[in-house]
Amino acid sequence: MNSGLASEIVQLTLEHLTLVLVSMALAIAIAVPAGVLITRRAAWRPWVLGFANVMQTIPSLALFGFLIPVPLIGGIGKRTAIVALVLYALLPIMRNTLVGILGVDAAVRESAVAMGMTGRQLLWRVEMPLAARTILAGIRVATVTTIGTATIAAAIGGGGLGVFIFRGIASVDTAQILAGAVPAACIALAADGALGWVERRFT
Amino acid sequence: MSAAVEFRAASYRIGEREILKSLTLTVEAGETLVLLGRSGSGKTTALKMVNGLLLPSAGEVLVDGVATTSWEPVRLKRRIGYVIQEIGLFPHYTVAQNVGLVPQLENWDAPRIRARVDTLLRQVGLDPEQYAARYPAQLSGGQRQRVGVARALAADPSVLLFDEPFGAVDPVTRLDLQKQFLALRRDLGKAAIFVTHDVREALMLATRIALLRDGALELLATPRQFLDAAGHEALAFLACLDWKVDRQ
Numbered sequence: 001m002n003s004g005l006a007s008e009i010v011q012l013t014l015e016h017l018t019l020v021l022v023s024m025a026l027a028i029a030i031a032v033p034a035g036v037l038i039t040r041r042a043a044w045r046p047w048v049l050g051f052a053n054v055m056q057t058i059p060s061l062a063l064f065g066f067l068i069p070v071p072l073i074g075g076i077g078k079r080t081a082i083v084a085l086v087l088y089a090l091l092p093i094m095r096n097t098l099v100g101i102l103g104v105d106a107a108v109r110e111s112a113v114a115m116g117m118t119g120r121q122l123l124w125r126v127e128m129p130l131a132a133r134t135i136l137a138g139i140r141v142a143t144v145t146t147i148g149t150a151t152i153a154a155a156i157g158g159g160g161l162g163v164f165i166f167r168g169i170a171s172v173d174t175a176q177i178l179a180g181a182v183p184a185a186c187i188a189l190a191a192d193g194a195l196g197w198v199e200r201r202f203t
Numbered sequence: 204m205s206a207a208v209e210f211r212a213a214s215y216r217i218g219e220r221e222i223l224k225s226l227t228l229t230v231e232a233g234e235t236l237v238l239l240g241r242s243g244s245g246k247t248t249a250l251k252m253v254n255g256l257l258l259p260s261a262g263e264v265l266v267d268g269v270a271t272t273s274w275e276p277v278r279l280k281r282r283i284g285y286v287i288q289e290i291g292l293f294p295h296y297t298v299a300q301n302v303g304l305v306p307q308l309e310n311w312d313a314p315r316i317r318a319r320v321d322t323l324l325r326q327v328g329l330d331p332e333q334y335a336a337r338y339p340a341q342l343s344g345g346q347r348q349r350v351g352v353a354r355a356l357a358a359d360p361s362v363l364l365f366d367e368p369f370g371a372v373d374p375v376t377r378l379d380l381q382k383q384f385l386a387l388r389r390d391l392g393k394a395a396i397f398v399t400h401d402v403r404e405a406l407m408l409a410t411r412i413a414l415l416r417d418g419a420l421e422l423l424a425t426p427r428q429f430l431d432a433a434g435h436e437a438l439a440f441l442a443c444l445d446w447k448v449d450r451q
């Protein structure tokens with residue numbers, strides 16, 4: 001393997017990681033509060049979950065394409081790619097937040113309220129700790145998916161390991177495809193293992 | 204001096220259904236009022252109206268002379284201990300953290316909470332050395348219920364509410380817990396309201412029994428008076444005591 005390819009792998013892997021980390025940070029920052037909100041407002045549930053659901057059903061390549069003409073968030077490049085990845089990651093995190101919190105034993109919640117916990121204390125001291133494992137499981141699923149989906153970001157100039165894959169497909173060069181696919185798969189496995197470990201620590 | 208708890212023509216309805224019909228009752232400090240009735244008679248509803256988990260649709264409920272609707276909801280709840288059948292211990296907290304929760308919410312300092320938790324655990328018959336650091340999952344049902352009682356007593360509430368607290372434990376453990384309840388009551392002198400459908404438990408623990416039927420107060424009597432009661436519903440409950448094993 002020549003050193004040119006090696007350094008490109010390193011560079012694109014870092015770019016890929018950046019895409020994933022930024023997208024996941026944003027997705028968590030949006031989806032966890034949204035998930036908490038819809039535990040409080042049952043009427044909003046179908047709308048919020050429906051939106052996230054629809055986002056997931058759009059084929060990823062099409063979603064990237066749809067965003068290009070959208071003003072402010074669209075265009076060619078990383079920003080558009082991140083928006084698309086965030087939209088993709090919302091559903092599993094939001095749904096697991098909802099399920100995790102609703103899954104807290106009703107008797108536990110009732111005694112928390114009866115002991116005079118405020119709404120905020122109920123959330124932070126009881127609901128979030130007890131739902132943490134379920135929420136983390138959602139984040140884990142979303143992260144692994146995002147690592148794979150992020151390879152498509154290259155199609156709209158988002159960079160990352162997808163650059164190798166698209167180049168390899170265009171030039172029918174298996175080595176190039178593998179140079180993108182293998183590191184992406186390794187990142188996904190590592191992320192899955194690491195988040196799984198964190199998840200198991202919340203018993 | 205006002206009664207610890209007073210129901211004044213308190214009603215509760217959901218839509219058209221009147222679950223509690225104009226209940227008038229007072230409970231004084233040191234007394235244990237047992238709300239006895241079948242399932243759906245409105246006894247749990249009445250109980251939840253005391254700590255403001257439910258607010259009356261008509262009439263009012265007063266705690267220490269102030270209507271529950273006028274109390275700041277969180278303050279009211281922290282003044283009242285609450286024990287339920289499912290206990291509702293926090294599974295992610297140790298026994299000590301569970302018992303010390305309300306004092307902690309009230310910003311007591313750590314040594315004071317520790318001392319209080321130790322006292323309470325001893326009071327309910329659990330050795331703090333052995334149990335304080337355990338999690339609820341590491342306790343038996345009876346031990347869990349003891350922790351639930353200790354937790355309800357933690358911030359020295361003026362009123363205690365019990366919703367069939369011993370309903371889910373085996374009969375031998377239940378008798379143990381009932382005896383402990385009687386001993387605690389003597390020591391504490393608080394007002395307690397105790398919901399049960401077990402007439403034996405009602406006769407054992409009550410200073411007065413309020414018999415509810417379809418959301419209405421049917422009879423208010425001391426255990427001794429209750430034994431001689433003639434009403435249909437009272438007789439139906441007393442019949443539960445009469446059945447004896449036929450030894451042939």
